Every structure is written in structure tokens, then in C-alpha cells.
Amino acid sequence: MIRKIIVLLAGMLVTVAVYAAGAQLRSNHPDSYTVRRGDTLWDISAKFLAKPWLWPEIWQANPQVRNPHLIYPGDVLNLSFINGPRLRLQPSVHREGDAVPAIPLSELKMFLKDMRVMDSNAVRSAPYVVGLEESRLRGAVGQNLYVRGLQGAPGQRWAIVRPTHVFRGFNQDDPADADLVGHELDSNAAMVNAPWDENSRRDGHYGRGDDLGVEVSVIGTAETLRMGDPSTLLLLDSTMEIRSGDRVLPVDDTPYDAFYYPHPPKSIPAHAKVIGFADALDAAGSRQVVMLSVGAKDGVDNGQTFSVFEPGETIHDDVASNSWNRGVGKTVKLPDEYVGHVMVFRTFDRVSYGLIMDSLRPVHIGGRLTMPE
CATH class of the missing domain: 2.40.10 (Thrombin, subunit H)
Known part of the structure; x- marks a missing residue:
């Protein structure tokens, strides 16, 4: 078995032999590569490996590498062929900026923090905006919102969300259902009696197929001023105007993953699409x-x-x-x-x-x- 050597330790040059079963080099790989701002670990690995998702398999085999996310813009990767292919990292003298990520997290923050996919019944039963200050049709920052169904206490903060998509499965054996998967929701979906209406219709049916969940987008945050039915909330910030029918959910402070390690699944369901x-x-x-x-x-x-x-x-x-x-x-x-x-x-x-x-x-x-x- 061919042994490959990879060096990824900040501040020094270390060479360690590792088994790299299946991590074949690309036929058109470069002899060296200088890391650039905007690169991802996948991009860099794809320049050398035929299967770029195997990079964690190589790096994690090196006990010297405590954190595989230690490549910075300006670092140079050199490929040599002494006793087999060897990949070496030559760190730049003055490292500036952030380490190269596995994926561009800065471009995904909206999906990590401002989007959720929830059970449709949970969205339907969530507290909702029933009215706005001075009977306005739209709410802006600094105005009061009136919310029904709220359970909490004065001073508590909430996320204002709006449903955007409903995801439905389909019958694999029925060609008529093949395109009934992700439907956008009516842009005017903010009714008190129903939080959304599906605007995709086929053969006289709305929303045919298994309910996989409803995607909601966080469009603002509010703070409870007074509890009651309805409760009074102060709108603290928003990315769009709030309207009657928008749902109110607890703020999600769960941190998202900072590092991602590509790996194949153990199995794949037949409905994976x-x-x-x-x-x-x-x-x-x-x-x-x-x-x-x-x-x-x-x-x-x-x-x-x-x-x-x-x-x-x-x-x-x-x-x-x-x-x-x-x-x-x-x-x-x-x-x-x-x-x-x-x-x-x-x-x-x-x-x-x-x-x-x-x-x-x-x-x-x-x-x-x-x-x-």
C-alpha cells in the first residue's frame, strides 16, 4: 500500500507517513499550491486528490495534527515523491486573516442562524401576531406587536418567523408525484386561521405527499412588555415589515458547528433526493x-x-x-x-x-x- 505523508502543523514542518487507502492523487495534480483567501479545504484537497472528501481521513491519521483547520492564506503546499508521494505544508512567516474553512461559513450564516425546518403542526400552533400598534398593516422597529397564545414573562425575547417553504415527500412508484417535493409558500401567507397557503397545485390537489416539515425564516426579534391575551411585545429589529399572522418562537441560541469533516454516510434511504x-x-x-x-x-x-x-x-x-x-x-x-x-x-x-x-x-x-x- 502506498504511504503518503502530509504535514499540517502550524509554526513548524513535520513529515509523518500515513496510510491513504482510496485517496489517490489526481492525474493533473500540481507540484505545489499557494493557499489563497477564499479557498476551502475541499477546494485545496480537490487539487491533489481524486476524492477530495477523503482529506479528513488523511489528516486525522496524523497524531501530530491536533486541528486539521490550520491552513492559512499564504501557506504553501508542496508535493514531493521521496519514498512515495509526500504532501508538505510550508507555513507563511506572517499569517494574516482566518484559517481556511472546510466550507464558506460566512456565506451560510443565514441558513445556520435564521432558517429552521419545523413540524407543520408546531408552526400552526405557535403564538402569532394578531395586530399591530395603531392598527397598522405592517410593523416596523420600535412599534408594539400584539401576540396571541404566548406563554412567558415580561423581558423575554422572541424570534418573529414567517413560513417560506413546505417540504413534502412523494410516492416513488407514482410518476405523477415525482415533482411534488419542495413547494414555495404564498408570499401573502400570514393569515390568523392558517399560517400559509401552498401555491403549487397539480391535478386539483394542494400539498399531496408526506409532510416533511415547514421551513421558516427569522425576520425579526421582539421583547415581551406585558403578558395577557393578547400580549404586548416591542419589536427590536427586523429584516422586513412584520404583519398579522407572523409566528412567534423562542430565540434559538444553539451554536452552529465551526468545523465540518466530510465523510460518506453509512447507508442511504431510497427516498434520498x-x-x-x-x-x-x-x-x-x-x-x-x-x-x-x-x-x-x-x-x-x-x-x-x-x-x-x-x-x-x-x-x-x-x-x-x-x-x-x-x-x-x-x-x-x-x-x-x-x-x-x-x-x-x-x-x-x-x-x-x-x-x-x-x-x-x-x-x-x-x-x-x-x-x-
Whole structure:
């Protein structure tokens, strides 16, 4: 077995041999690379390794490396071939800025802090804004909000949220259900009797399929002034105008992961698919966020890495049909096509957020998740 050597210890140059089963070098790897601001560990590993998600396997095999996230802009990685391939880190003399992350956390803070996927019943039963100061239609910072169903005490702070998507599963064996996955919610969804209305309709049915959860976005924070029915809250800050029907939830102060270690899943449920986009309409590409139909209840955790395959098209087989008329008769389904890798960075019970790490072509809703080989 080929032994590889990797050095990643801040302030000194150390060489340690490790087993690197499966972590083959790329055929077009560089001999050296200078780390740049904006790089991620995945980007750097992909320049040297055919399977960039295996970088933690190499680094964690080195007892000298206490923290694999010790590469900084200006550091130089050199590849030598003395007694086999060796990757060495030459730290820059004056390190400035932050260490290189596994994924661009600064670009994902909205999804780590301001977005949640919750059980739909929990959202429906949550306290809600019933009115605003001076009977206004919209609320702004510094104004009072009147909330029903609130349990708490004066001085307590709350998050004001608005539902944005509803995620539903579908029947794998029913082609008619194949596109019933992630639906956007009506932008005017702020009714007292119902927190949202789905605007995706098919064959006279709304929201067909298993309920996987409702995504809500934090749009403001408020503080309780007086308890009652309704209670009075002071709006402290907001990213948009608050309106009647917005839900009120406890502030989530849970810290998010600072480090991510890519790793393959132990198993993949048959229903594991891409079900939605965060900032795309028809397709998503590298460094964009997608929603996945698997979550913590399926054994998914942060760092799990999947390959994404697009379903193959079904086309007519004119030869097998033995007909002069093209496009009729027998059909054949083409193989699924690999399109890219996605890594999970936040999980909920039945849904996860993933970041597309690399892609050969656009990722569409319905893309199938497989082992990252």
C-alpha cells in the first residue's frame, strides 16, 4: 500500500507517513499550491486528490495534527515523491486573516442562524401576531406587536418567523408525484386561521405527499412588555415589515458547528433526493444551497457527503420498435448521470441543508443521492 505523508502543523514542518487507502492523487495534480483567501479545504484537497472528501481521513491519521483547520492564506503546499508521494505544508512567516474553512461559513450564516425546518403542526400552533400598534398593516422597529397564545414573562425575547417553504415527500412508484417535493409558500401567507397557503397545485390537489416539515425564516426579534391575551411585545429589529399572522418562537441560541469533516454516510434511504433550492429557480450549481429529503431521523449528520445523480431520460427505441414512424413504440430508460457532490451542513428531523461542493452540470430537483464514489 502506498504511504503518503502530509504535514499540517502550524509554526513548524513535520513529515509523518500515513496510510491513504482510496485517496489517490489526481492525474493533473500540481507540484505545489499557494493557499489563497477564499479557498476551502475541499477546494485545496480537490487539487491533489481524486476524492477530495477523503482529506479528513488523511489528516486525522496524523497524531501530530491536533486541528486539521490550520491552513492559512499564504501557506504553501508542496508535493514531493521521496519514498512515495509526500504532501508538505510550508507555513507563511506572517499569517494574516482566518484559517481556511472546510466550507464558506460566512456565506451560510443565514441558513445556520435564521432558517429552521419545523413540524407543520408546531408552526400552526405557535403564538402569532394578531395586530399591530395603531392598527397598522405592517410593523416596523420600535412599534408594539400584539401576540396571541404566548406563554412567558415580561423581558423575554422572541424570534418573529414567517413560513417560506413546505417540504413534502412523494410516492416513488407514482410518476405523477415525482415533482411534488419542495413547494414555495404564498408570499401573502400570514393569515390568523392558517399560517400559509401552498401555491403549487397539480391535478386539483394542494400539498399531496408526506409532510416533511415547514421551513421558516427569522425576520425579526421582539421583547415581551406585558403578558395577557393578547400580549404586548416591542419589536427590536427586523429584516422586513412584520404583519398579522407572523409566528412567534423562542430565540434559538444553539451554536452552529465551526468545523465540518466530510465523510460518506453509512447507508442511504431510497427516498434520498434533492427537494428544493435556496436561491435558484430551476437548477443549482457549485456553492449553492439545496434541500435534501433526509434528516437526523435517517441517520444524517453534518459533514455527510453524497454524490448527486440526475435521473436518466426515457426515450423511444426506434430500432426495437421496428417501425418507420420515429418516436413511437418501445421505450428505454437511459442510465442516471452523475452531476456533482453535496455536503450536509445542517440537519433537521426529516430534511437537511446541503452545499453543492462541485458539479459537472446543474443540479435539479429530484436528483438522487448516492455514496460519494
